[in-house]
Amino acid sequence: MSSQRNIVVVMADQFRAEAIAALGTDPVVTPNLDRLVAEGCAVQHSVSSYPVCSPHRAMFLTGMTPSHNGVTLNVNSETAADGVGLRDGVETWASVLADRGYRTGYIGKWHLEPPVAADELHGEGRRDDGKVWDAWSPPGRRFGFEFWHAYGAADRHLAPHYWVGDAERHERLDVDRWSAAHEVDVAIDFVADAAARAEPFALMVSLNPPHQPFEEVPARYRRNFEQVSDDQLLTRPNVPFGTPVAREAGRVARDYFAAITGVDEQIGRLVAALDSIASASDTIVAFTSDHGMQLGSHGLMYKNVPYEESMRIPLVLRCPGFVPPGRSEEMVSSLDFAPTILGLVGSASARPEGMVGSDRSDSLTGRAPVSEDPAAVYYRFASRSDTTELRGLRTRSRKLIGTWHPELGLTIECFDLVADPFEQDGEAFDPTAAGLAVRLLRRLEHDGDDWPGLEPLRERVCAVV
Known part of the structure; x- marks a missing residue:
């Protein structure tokens, strides 16, 4: 066995936890992911601490909180004007592994580069919302990834484009192929090349589907869902049927689940190629996402809300002989991924000081029991269009969310995730909830978080205890 394990991380955008047939209740067709679950470890409490694209990705790579890594909101031309973007010089798990001799690579959607004026001309262009989202990333701002076949944020699944290697901003590659299939082609070539050089490799493949536009999915994947009714598609009891949102969710679900079938097929291709090129016992495969999707639940369509x-x-992690198969009750939050990835490949000692997340690798590989009572922080920062600002705490069994309204003050929601898994019946702010609030306050204070709800939350705790 190699002294340095390889790792391949696949992140599918907006792929919610329920959308693997072996793990959830969505009516999806995912035979390859089901096989990965059967052969690997499925983490039951994997949590996006800021369930929107850029903030989660920044935490995923750096293990740093949004206020420290610079990505407090989704990155686009408007937020770039406010200084939002991954800060120069921050270390990532990729930069650590590159320094330790790994061949590192990034393929697909990046969405961490602040757009500049020229990106409107050479990238996706300006969207209907008036913002530029897509951006070329200069070679000096790729944060440890040596091989580069990526773009910023362009929602053109059937006609994607990429900047490859040292290509300049005006030298993009346009591809006439479904983005997920093309990116897996590139990933297979990357792994074959690294294996031929006998180099350990660390690769991240960032697939945009099943993110919208939902209709941009090859037609053959839709066949499984053409005759399925809305109530068979939307199985969660917190979907308010008969409402406009539920009707929209029913229309969207067919294409969303079709894209998931397509992503599943590409996962199957990639894992089969990995097994033929590299030793399965030397290569960790990790499948995850940046956030989920409401799809009608709680009367909402998309994300960036604190619902499950x-x-x-x-x-899902697979590495035969190293990662024991089964279901793990461990919690892995956005901040925990970077230190955990370093731990999985035996590089925990090289962890940068700025990574504040927890390394869960020992429990995921059976070398230690699961964490006793872990908790994930929830973040949402104020933006120009929404001045509310949220913080919260999620444990295995409970959730507390505080929303700061500049005009209305602090509101608090509490949920028992065991008795009320669909979060339909909020609980009172009682001593149990106050205990969660104390933990949240301590964490935010430790991190130097200046959330305006800190003092009002402290006052609420004092009133209860």
Whole structure:
């Protein structure tokens, strides 16, 4: 066995935890992911601490909180004007592994580069919302990834484009192929090349589907869902049927689940190629997402809300002989991924000081019991269009969410995730909830978080205890 394990991370955008047939209740067709679950470890409490694209990805790579890594909101031309973007010089798990001799690579959607004026001309262009989202990343701002076949944020699944290697901003590659299939082609070539050089490799493949536009999915994947009724598609009891949102969710679900079938097929191709090129016992495969999707639950369509449909994400790890198969009750939050990845490949000692997340690798590999009472922080920062600002705490069994309204003050929601898994019946702010609030306050204070709800939450705790 190699002294340095390889790792391949696949992140599918907006792929919620329920959308693997072996793990959830969505009516999806995912035979390859089901096989990965059977052969690997499925983490039951994998959590997106900020369930929207850029903030989660920044935490995933750096293990740093949003206020420290610079990505407090989704990155686009508007937020770039406010200074939002991954900060120069921050270390990532990729930069650590590159320094330790790994061949590192990034393929697909990046969405961490602040757009500049020229990106409107050479990238996706300006969207209907008036913002530029897509951006070329200069070679000096790739944060440890040596091989580069990526773009910023362009929602053109059937006609994707990429900047490859040292290509300049005006030298993009346009591809006439479904993005997920093309990116897996590139990933297979990357792994074959690294194996031929006898180099350990660390690769991240960032697939945009099943993110919208939902209709941009090859037609053959839709066949499984053409005759399925809305109530068979939307199985969660917190979907308010008969409402406009539920009707929209029913229309969207067919394409969303079709894209998931397509992603599953590409996972199957990639894992089969990995097994033929590299030793399975030397290569960790990790499948995950940046956030989920409401898909009608709680009367909402998308994400960036503290409900389970958005917060819970899949995490499946496979490495025969190293990662014991089964279901793990461990919690892995956005901040925990970077130190955990370093731990999995035996590089925990090289962890940068700025990574504040927890390394869960020992429990995921059976070398230690699961964490006794872990908790994930929830973040949402104020933006120009929404001045509310949220913080929260999720444990295995409970959730507390505080929302700061500049005009209305602090509101608090509490949920028992065991008795009320669909979060339909909020609980009172009682001593148990106050205990969660104390833990949240301590964490935010430790991190130097200046959330405006800190003092009002402290006052609420004092009033209860």
